[in-house]
Amino acid sequence: xxxxxxxxxxxxxxxxxxxxxxxxxxxxxxxxxxxxxxxxxxxxxxxxxxxxxxxxxxxxxxxxxxxxxxxxxxxxxxxxxxxxxxxxxxxxxxxxxxxxxxxxxxxxxxxxxxxxxxxxxxxxxxxxxxxxxxxxxxxxxxxxxxxxxxxxxxxxxxxxxxxxxxxxxxxxxxxxxxxxxxxxxxxxxxxxxxxxxxxxxxxxxxxxxxxxxxxxxxxxxxxxxxxxxxxxxxxxxxxxxxxxxxxxxxxxxxxxxxxxxxxxxxxxxxxxxxxxxxxxxxxxxxxxxxxxxxxxxxxxxxxxxxxxxxxxxxxxx
Amino acid sequence: xxxxxxxxxxxxxxxxxxxxxxxxxxxxxxxxxxxxxxxxxxxxxxxxxxxxxxxxxxxxxxxxxxxxxxxxxxxxxxxxxxxxxxxxxxxxxxxxxxxxxxxxxxxxxxxxxxxxxxxxxxxxxxxxxxxxxxxxxxxxxxxxxxxxxxxxxxxxxxxxxxxxxxxxxxxxxxxxxxxxxxxxxxxxxxxxxxxxxxxxxxxxxxxxxxxxxxxxxxxxxxxxxxxxxxxxxxxxxxxxxxxxxxxxxxxxxxxxxxxxxxxxxxxxxxxxxxxxxxxxxxxxxxxxxxxxxxxxxxxxxxxxxxxxxxxxxxxxxxxxxxxxxxxxxxxxxxxxxxxxxxxxxxxxxxxxxxxxxxxxxxxxxxxxxxxxx
Ligand SMILES: Nc1ncnc2c1ncn2[C@@H]1O[C@H](COP(=O)(O)OP(=O)(O)OP(=O)(O)O)[C@@H](O)[C@H]1O
Ligand SMILES: [Mg+2]
Numbered sequence: 001x002x003x004x005x006x007x008x009x010x011x012x013x014x015x016x017x018x019x020x021x022x023x024x025x026x027x028x029x030x031x032x033x034x035x036x037x038x039x040x041x042x043x044x045x046x047x048x049x050x051x052x053x054x055x056x057x058x059x060x061x062x063x064x065x066x067x068x069x070x071x072x073x074x075x076x077x078x079x080x081x082x083x084x085x086x087x088x089x090x091x092x093x094x095x096x097x098x099x100x101x102x103x104x105x106x107x108x109x110x111x112x113x114x115x116x117x118x119x120x121x122x123x124x125x126x127x128x129x130x131x132x133x134x135x136x137x138x139x140x141x142x143x144x145x146x147x148x149x150x151x152x153x154x155x156x157x158x159x160x161x162x163x164x165x166x167x168x169x170x171x172x173x174x175x176x177x178x179x180x181x182x183x184x185x186x187x188x189x190x191x192x193x194x195x196x197x198x199x200x201x202x203x204x205x206x207x208x209x210x211x212x213x214x215x216x217x218x219x220x221x222x223x224x225x226x227x228x229x230x231x232x233x234x235x236x237x238x239x240x241x242x243x244x245x246x247x248x249x250x251x252x253x254x255x256x257x258x259x260x261x262x263x264x265x266x267x268x269x270x271x272x273x274x275x276x277x278x279x280x281x282x283x284x285x286x287x288x289x290x291x292x293x294x295x296x297x298x299x300x301x302x303x304x305x306x307x308x309x310x311x312x313x314x315x316x317x
Numbered sequence: 318x319x320x321x322x323x324x325x326x327x328x329x330x331x332x333x334x335x336x337x338x339x340x341x342x343x344x345x346x347x348x349x350x351x352x353x354x355x356x357x358x359x360x361x362x363x364x365x366x367x368x369x370x371x372x373x374x375x376x377x378x379x380x381x382x383x384x385x386x387x388x389x390x391x392x393x394x395x396x397x398x399x400x401x402x403x404x405x406x407x408x409x410x411x412x413x414x415x416x417x418x419x420x421x422x423x424x425x426x427x428x429x430x431x432x433x434x435x436x437x438x439x440x441x442x443x444x445x446x447x448x449x450x451x452x453x454x455x456x457x458x459x460x461x462x463x464x465x466x467x468x469x470x471x472x473x474x475x476x477x478x479x480x481x482x483x484x485x486x487x488x489x490x491x492x493x494x495x496x497x498x499x500x501x502x503x504x505x506x507x508x509x510x511x512x513x514x515x516x517x518x519x520x521x522x523x524x525x526x527x528x529x530x531x532x533x534x535x536x537x538x539x540x541x542x543x544x545x546x547x548x549x550x551x552x553x554x555x556x557x558x559x560x561x562x563x564x565x566x567x568x569x570x571x572x573x574x575x576x577x578x579x580x581x582x583x584x585x586x587x588x589x590x591x592x593x594x595x596x597x598x599x600x601x602x603x604x605x606x607x608x609x610x611x612x613x614x615x616x617x618x619x620x621x622x623x624x625x626x627x628x629x630x631x632x633x634x635x636x637x638x639x640x641x642x643x644x645x646x647x648x649x650x651x652x653x654x655x656x657x658x659x660x661x662x663x664x665x666x667x668x669x670x671x672x673x674x675x676x677x678x679x680x681x682x683x684x685x686x687x688x689x690x
Contacts, residue, residue: 225463
């Protein structure tokens with residue numbers, strides 16, 4: 001237990017360092033973009049005097065280090081500044097948008113597990129047979145498709161043409177649970193497809209080797225059903241690599257969610273980001289990227305801890 | 318082929334064993350009977366006949382010690398009795414009779430109903446046969462939960478009781494542990510507990526003492542003996558250690574290259590081994606060398622490869638007594654219904670009046686010119 005605590009402490013320290021580095025990168029990235037936000041804010045009728053005034057107001061004439069320090073100093077206290085455009089606090093705006101992506105990612109992972117696990121079990125049980133070959137070929141196909149290739153046809157077919165699902169619109173999950181799920185289903189499936197392929201392939205090869213293990217034969221010798229042998233014994237050791245893969249995957253899924261959510265017109269981070277970039281709203285872009293990057297790093301940190309907790313061999317080592 | 322005169326006395330002694338140990342009434346059908354059992358593994362190298370016509374019988378409450386070198390087919394025999402193999406590349410023929418019912422004709426579903434509740438197996442290596450990421454208590458309880466439809470708490474109680482009867486005193490403490498947290502001896506007891514949890518009639522124990530130190534080994538063997546005698550479980554005890562088989566079993570069967578080459582009451586086989594391979598086994602077992610520093614003898618040559626067996630006796634290429642007939646015609650084991658008859662498959666058996674195995678059993682030893690001790 002002491003070792004676990006020590007390694008958690010080490011990782012926390014690393015987490016802080018990584019977040020610091022990220023904040024610098026985000027800041028530099030945004031400020032080195034061409035274009036002056038003052039022009040965007042003032043629109044086509046911008047006068048040199050007006051631009052001068054806005055630049056002064058926003059502190060854009062100060063040295064970059066000063067700008068960074070004042071932004072970072074407020075950011076660590078949870079204040080991401082105000083949007084140049086709407087003058088609303090960036091933090092509050094993100095607070096409404098980020099849960100959309102979070103829900104999308106979580107739902108997509110639930111869907112991905114629900115599809116990938118039975119697929120892998122069936123393929124491993126009938127290794128080399130047609131079902132295995134079909135699934136494996138299918139998983140290659142899924143892997144090679146970016147989300148919008150799946151999302152756009154899905155949107156057109158099921159929502160726009162067949163009206164089975166809403167094409168646009170969003171109600172937060174805490175307001176109307178079922179309506180929300182209905183709205184989120186198509187985007188979640190779109191996002192899930194890549195993960196299905198990843199998890200299917202990982203589980204299939206893991207299962208095929210686990211099924212050779214003596215403890216699987218022992219489980220069968222107890223008279224357990226094939227189902228129990230598969231799900232209770234053979235699949236269990238795969239939990240650990242699966243959690244690891246999910247953790248690695250969730251980071252890039254956040255990126256995918258931003259795209260999918262934009263396709264399906266959900267009011268998430270994607271919308272904020274695109275609008276922010278178009279209008280040179282530095283504060284918004286910085287806030288969005290910093291939030292996404294922080295979420296990415298924290299998810300990986302949690303996955304690392306989780307992995308230690310669920311593997312009894314690591315936990316008690 | 319047997320010599321009734323030489324064995325009569327020992328067979329009588331075996332009768333006493335039957336008296337206190339159980340053993341069905343004479344004439345009753347045995348709990349387990351194998352008839353001309355042949356098992357073939359199909360591998361990349363070709364077909365591997367790992368069991369080549371095995372016949373034997375075992376009564377309830379008795380222990381059959383199955384000995385033989387590595388690769389002789391001991392595990393294959395146990396798996397064939399279960400009808401449970403890690404792969405599907407297996408062909409079987411012959412008969413496996415459990416209480417008169419032929420298991421070879423059963424479908425998967427019917428076989429599965431027997432597994433655990435009527436036949437159970439202790440696997441060769443408890444380290445690899447226990448699920449590393451499941452608490453051992455659950456591994457013990459899930460069998461009875463399935464076969465007897467027990468509830469969670471009933472199954473837990475049963476598992477605790479089973480762990481205790483497998484000789485684990487602090488069962489409730491061990492219940493929540495993972496296999497890697499247990500000592501080798503405890504792991505082996507857990508493996509036995511798993512096997513006996515659903516109260517099987519037949520226990521197939523694959524080298525349950527191999528990796529254990531002598532004290533623990535003795536305790537495990539004592540446990541198996543107790544189970545056989547008190548619960549009238551029939552036990553097939555696989556070991557490559559003749560001394561283990563001799564001290565624990567009622568009957569000893571010696572395997573070589575997928576066949577039983579000698580079989581009989583334990584004391585008889587140990588005292589008057591007839592088949593030349595058995596004799597060599599006894600002479601080369603570590604217990605046979607009392608003087609400290611004495612060189613450990615080994616049986617010369619390599620174990621027979623079941624992929625290309627000679628037409629005659631499989632041991633002939635390594636045997637100092639082999640003649641033309643041994644190399645060309647296969648000696649057969651006489652088939653009897655009783656497990657108390659001493660039988661062997663050998664054209665040139667040793668003298669039945671010999672009390673202890675001695676003398677030049679092996680060709681290499683003759684060449685060695687060392688004084689016989
Ligand atoms: N999975 C397998 N694939 C192919 N051949 C196998 C396999 N398992 C065992 N064999 C072969 O089957 C024969 C019998 O093996 P078996 O495991 O029954 O021997 P054993 O007497 O139990 O040996 P040990 O004392 O080493 O456990 C051997 O020739 C072995 O090489
Ligand atoms: Mg073996």
